[in-house]
Amino acid sequence: KVYESISNGNFPLILGGDHSLGLGSIAGASKSIKNLGVVWIDAHGDINTDITSPTGNIHGMPLAASFGIGHEALVNVYENRVKIKEENVFHIAGRDLDEGEVELIKGSKGQFYTMDKVKKLGIKNVVKDMLNYFKNKVDAVHVSFDLDSIDSLFAPGTGTPVKDGLSVEDAKYILESLALSGMMCSLDIVELNPVLDKDNKTLDIAMYLIKNTLSKLKYGLENKLTA
Structure with a gap:
């Protein structure tokens, strides 16, 4: 559905609970876009593999699988191919990383801006770095936003809340x-858990972010599609 949406010149907004859905949205977007960039905004790395994961939860593996690392069943979701280049990944807000993920990040070609780095640089400089990094590097950007990237004080209604966030x-x-x-071609909003929410605080944040983002949306994919 993501592939069909982008190919038809539309903007897909993918809503979900479990962040493993990023496997599908990136697979679809990367079929439409020749050279796709990914911005992954998350308290967690989501770059575990079936070997490094302490829990075995697939929602901790989608980013790694998308750039070709991990179990072949995940790497080859939708099509038997690597979906994105590792250097086309920009991760923001990480602060709850597993040991195996830390090791992968050390040797990664991607950009990883942990919360420590975000606080040191300031959010405007992080965004400036991100936009400059992708400028003339990719054809379009898929954005995958996990609500747990936001400080758990503000957004409690998520499966794995983490303090000291955005x-x-x-x-x-x-x-x-x-x-x-004008670079964003698709957007995931994930990990809202109404059962864990308090007075709909997290729901209200999600709706606020979606409405504001879509109201500012500018993009053109006419020259960026593979079809």
């Missing part, structure tokens, strides 16, 4: 900057 305004700035850049 503020709501930080998240808004990242997403609207990508929307205004």
Whole structure:
């Protein structure tokens, strides 16, 4: 469905619970876009493999599988191919990383801006670095936004909340900057768990971010599709 949407000149918004859905959205987007970039905004690395994962949860593996690392059943979802180049990944807000993920990040060609780095640089400089990194490097960018990237104080309604994360305004700035850049071709919003939410705080944040991002959206894929 993501492939069909982008190929028809539309903008797919993919809503879900489990972040493993990123396997499918990236697979679809990368079939449409010749050279796809991915911005992954998440408290977790999501670059575990079946070997490194301490839990075996697939929602901790989609990013690694998308650039060709991990179990072949995940790497080859939808089509038997690597979906994205490792150097076309820009990860923001990581702060709860497993030991195996830390080792993968050390040797990675991708960009990983942990919360420590975000706090040191400031969100505007992080976004500036991100946009400059992708400029003239990719044809379009898929954005995968996990609500647990936001500080658990503000967004409790998610399966694995983590403190000391992004503020709501930080998240808004990242997403609207990508929307205004004209590079964003598709967007995941994931890991909302209403059962764990408090007074719909996380739901309200999700709706706020979606409405604001889509209201700022500028993109054109006429020259970027493989079809």
